[in-house]
Amino acid sequence: MEERKVTSTNYENEQELLQCPVTYTLSIIGGRWKAAIIWQLSEGPVRFGTLRDRVGKVSDRILSKQLKELQEDGLVCRDAYPEVPPRVEYRLTEKGQSLEPVLEGILKWGLANRGA
């Protein structure tokens, strides 16, 4: 994990902002590829490479990072099988699944209001 500077002018703000449940939620799903990842995983477990191909133009590094954050936030689970070449599957946790209705609300609003 890339370390975060605690002397940051942002740091204090962030602590306070995360007190707000809305900001907390947005900080979890706000990463550039996270909604797409969750969307893909909502159908069931998906392998790393498959995810990379389906999600869009993500690089390995970025996909890896977003997945790691999703794991840390408890939305996604990683299952590694000891094979060669390695096989790793990602899937939603219960917490991750509980986000789906929220994402649907966001989706519907987007559909209704984009381009207006």
Place this chain on the structure above:
Amino acid sequence: MEERKVTSTNYENEQELLQCPVTYTLSIIGGRWKAAIIWQLSEGPVRFGTLRDRVGKVSDRILSKQLKELQEDGLVCRDAYPEVPPRVEYRLTEKGQSLEPVLEGILKWGLANRGA
């Protein structure tokens, strides 16, 4: 408005990402102070300075920028009264108000899942 480099490696991704209604919505409400701003305005019009004091530790520049983006996205309206010193009120548009149920969904999820 600060210009955006079109040679950016990010630019192409962004165009594609905004095709997704979820990502589109998140890009609109995802700014650091935007949820808080919308929240404040949901009660009715608020002046710039009042907003700055209520929203948290925002600086003038940042609040101004977030408000401008919210206006461009059609969520917020600006009413300026020709007085001295100037008086400017911000309020939600209909489009902005239509976000409230979505934000409530986000809020409820955050309340239920923070700290779990």
Place this chain on the structure above:
DNA sequence: TCCATCACTTACAAATTTGTTAGCGAGCCA
């Protein structure tokens, strides 16, 4: 005259996010 008010803006600095490129390791298979 001089200062205060309010909603900004300008110039600059710092942190964060996202991206590109190249490589690794273990074992299967030709």
Place this chain on the structure above:
DNA sequence: TGGCTCGCTAACAAATTTGTAAGTGATGGA
């Protein structure tokens, strides 16, 4: 032996976001 797969990481580069500090302009009041 040598190349291949797959998930991942390291080193680096670029863009974006957020922040701080210091103005500005018109006017009313001391």
